[in-house]
Amino acid sequence: MAVVGNVGTYAQVDKVQGPDFGKMAEDAFGKIAQRKALEDKKKKDEDAAKAKAAKDLGTYGVYEGGNIPALDEQLREMTEKGRVEFYELKQSGDLSGAQKRLDDLAKINSVSKTAKDKVSKLEKDLASGTLYDKDYLSKTMEELNSYNKGNFITSYEGGEIFITLLGDENADGTRDILAPKQTVDTWLSRVDPPLAFDEQKDLSTFLKNNPVSRIESKKGNMFTTVDDVMDDKTVIDNIESHVSGMANSDAAMAKWYKSKKGDYKTRDFSKQEKEEFIKDNIETYKNAYREVVSLDLQERSGGSGSGKKDDVEVTPPVSLGVTQVGGIPGIFNKDTTKYVAIEKKTGPGIDINGNPLTGLIWDEDNGKLFYGISVPVKGSYSSDGTSMGTSEKETKYFQSVETKAEMTNIRAKMSKKFGVQLNNDEDLVNLLFKGIKPPKRDKNGVIIK
Numbered sequence: 001m002a003v004v005g006n007v008g009t010y011a012q013v014d015k016v017q018g019p020d021f022g023k024m025a026e027d028a029f030g031k032i033a034q035r036k037a038l039e040d041k042k043k044k045d046e047d048a049a050k051a052k053a054a055k056d057l058g059t060y061g062v063y064e065g066g067n068i069p070a071l072d073e074q075l076r077e078m079t080e081k082g083r084v085e086f087y088e089l090k091q092s093g094d095l096s097g098a099q100k101r102l103d104d105l106a107k108i109n110s111v112s113k114t115a116k117d118k119v120s121k122l123e124k125d126l127a128s129g130t131l132y133d134k135d136y137l138s139k140t141m142e143e144l145n146s147y148n149k150g151n152f153i154t155s156y157e158g159g160e161i162f163i164t165l166l167g168d169e170n171a172d173g174t175r176d177i178l179a180p181k182q183t184v185d186t187w188l189s190r191v192d193p194p195l196a197f198d199e200q201k202d203l204s205t206f207l208k209n210n211p212v213s214r215i216e217s218k219k220g221n222m223f224t225t226v227d228d229v230m231d232d233k234t235v236i237d238n239i240e241s242h243v244s245g246m247a248n249s250d251a252a253m254a255k256w257y258k259s260k261k262g263d264y265k266t267r268d269f270s271k272q273e274k275e276e277f278i279k280d281n282i283e284t285y286k287n288a289y290r291e292v293v294s295l296d297l298q299e300r301s302g303g304s305g306s307g308k309k310d311d312v313e314v315t316p317p318v319s320l321g322v323t324q325v326g327g328i329p330g331i332f333n334k335d336t337t338k339y340v341a342i343e344k345k346t347g348p349g350i351d352i353n354g355n356p357l358t359g360l361i362w363d364e365d366n367g368k369l370f371y372g373i374s375v376p377v378k379g380s381y382s383s384d385g386t387s388m389g390t391s392e393k394e395t396k397y398f399q400s401v402e403t404k405a406e407m408t409n410i411r412a413k414m415s416k417k418f419g420v421q422l423n424n425d426e427d428l429v430n431l432l433f434k435g436i437k438p439p440k441r442d443k444n445g446v447i448i449k
Contacts, residue, residue: 070150
């Protein structure tokens with residue numbers, strides 16, 4: 001005993017109590033067992049969830065098919081490869097990967113159905129007489145023929161099906177690329193040709209809906225010169241409004257894009273492209289309207305003061321007989337290229353920017369139409385050195401596709417003379433050079449059989 005306090009006295013010391021290791025161990029084992037039970041339950045729940053998810057995935061399904069044999073074969077190969085991968089991934093528990101293979105199958109079937117529907121619709125439209133843009137339709141048919149022959153390669157990359165269209169086999173066994181590698185969705189969208197846009201018919205309709213008399217009635221006065229009309233704000237506003245509306249037409253934009261850019265594009269035109277389209281066509285419409293106003297004012301004044309009805313004589317087509325004419329750098333086949341003379345009988349004849357129309361040339365081999373006008377020879381002098389002014393004339397020719405407003409004027413005059421509706425240059429060529437009257441069309445421009 002230890003001595004505590006006064007001498008001779010003793011202190012009572014309690015027994016020291018140490019940690020209860022037994023209880024601590026019991027508690028620890030209890031917690032471990034509890035945690036294990038929770039982990040077992042969690043794993044059991046996860047396994048049950050995976051089993052349910054795997055069951056919900058179901059089977060892989062089948063390739064629906066129905067396309068041309070070559071595409072069916074390639075897509076079916078993709079499908080079978082995906083089927084093997086699907087079950088391997090499902091067995092290993094990679095349900096996310098397995099789900100992706102199912103998504104791939106859905107994509108393959110979707111592309112297959114779209115391709116089948118697109119081709120079927122195009123065939124029905126063509127059979128029913130639906131008018132597509134000729135250039136785009138030609139390109140479409142070229143690519144669809146390649147597609148129908150099985151001249152293509154497909155691949156599946158990153159969840160997308162790609163296609164490369166090839167031409168027929170060359171002599172050395174190679175094939176040219178007809179359409180570069182692109183997704184099938186992109187190809188099907190691009191290959192879909194736009195409806196035909198008859199810019200000349202649209203231009204004619206605009207001119208009919210905006211006669212000078214209507215503009216005059218709004219102003220309460222009478223125009224006497226072309227410049228007076230073209231300076232009027234109402235005229236300019238009408239033209240700009242109409243052309244801006246045209247920019248929302250895929251058919252109009254596609255036709256302009258092919259002519260301007262030399263490439264094929266059917267939709268999704270950019271803001272910049274539309275602005276360029278509007279700028280180009282505003283000038284075309286202004287020039288065309290100027291021509292109509294000029295004719296209107298001439299008729300009001302009685303032509304050249306004669307008071308007689310304006311008329312022209314159109315001669316039957318003859319072989320051109322020469323290989324070159326003024327203003328055209330190209331070489332003609334003098335036998336197959338035809339010429340029609342336009343001779344004034346009364347009135348001013350057909351006036352083109354102040355100069356008389358003399359005739360038309362049809363280069364059948366190259367599908368090109370030209371018109372000729374009589375213009376003053378600049379810098380002409382007589383033998384004594386004095387200027388001859390504008391008395392000496394020469395004929396110059398211009399290609400029709402580069403002069404829309406002038407061709408509208410020519411067709412309008414010819415329509416009036418022959419009592420038919422010439423909607424485009426093809427109608428004019430058929431009438432004057434082949435003796436074929438234009439077909440009757442409904443209000444939408446579709447040929448009435």
